[in-house]
Amino acid sequence: MSVRYQTVLLFGAPGSGKGTQGKILGNVPGFYHLSCGEVFRNLDTGSELGKVFIEYSSKGLLVPDDATVKMWHQNMHARTVLGTYKPNVDLLVLDGIPRNVAQAKLLEKHLNVLQIIHLVCRDKEDMILRLRKRALKENRVDDAKEEVIRKRWDVYEQETFPVLEYYPKTIVKEVDATGSPAKVLQHILEAVVPIQESHFKNPLR
C-alpha cells in the first residue's frame, strides 16, 4: 500500500520566493524540500521527458499533467528508497506542484496536505524584475525573455491560482512575499513548526 506523504505546499506566483524559502526549510532536520521545477531542470535534456520539458518551459507553459505527476511520483519514490526522504520522519515541503486543479486531483492519493503557505505578492512588476535578475544569474530558458515571464504569470493567474480554492481555506496561510528573506522565513516557520511538531517526533532524538 502506498503512503500519503504529510505535506506542506509552498504556493505563489513565479518569482515569489518559493524556491529560496524551500531550500532554507529543506536544510532544517525534520523538513524535506522538493521543487518540481528543479527536478525538471535536472532531467537529461536528451531524454524524451527532457525534450518535452524544454518544449513547454521555453514557452512559459506547463508540462502536461500526467507526465508531470508520473515523473514527480517516480522521483519521490526513488528518494524514499534511497532514504534521503523519510516519510515517517520528515514533513515534505513541496514547491511548484500541484500547478493546476487537475494535478491537485491526481496528487490526492499521494499527499496529505496539512498546510498551504501562500506567498502573496501584490506587485507583479516587482516580481517580474526579480525573475529578470535571476535569469542573469542562472541559466534559465523560461526567464530569459520578458514575454516568456509574462506568459508564466498568465498561466499562474489562470491555471495555478484556482488550486487555492481546491483546498479548504482553513489550511491556507498568507505570507507577504515582499519582505526580506529572513522576515518571510519567520512567518513561514510560525506556521509550519507547530505542524511539524504535531505530526513527527524530534528528528534528532
Ligand code: ADP
Ligand atoms: P517558478 O517557480 O519560477 O515558476 P519552476 O522552477 O517551478 O518555476 O518551473 C519551471 C518550469 O517547469 C515551469 O514553467 C513549467 O514549464 C515546468 N514545471 C514545473 N513544475 C511543473 C508542474 N507541476 N506542472 C507542469 N509543469 C511544471
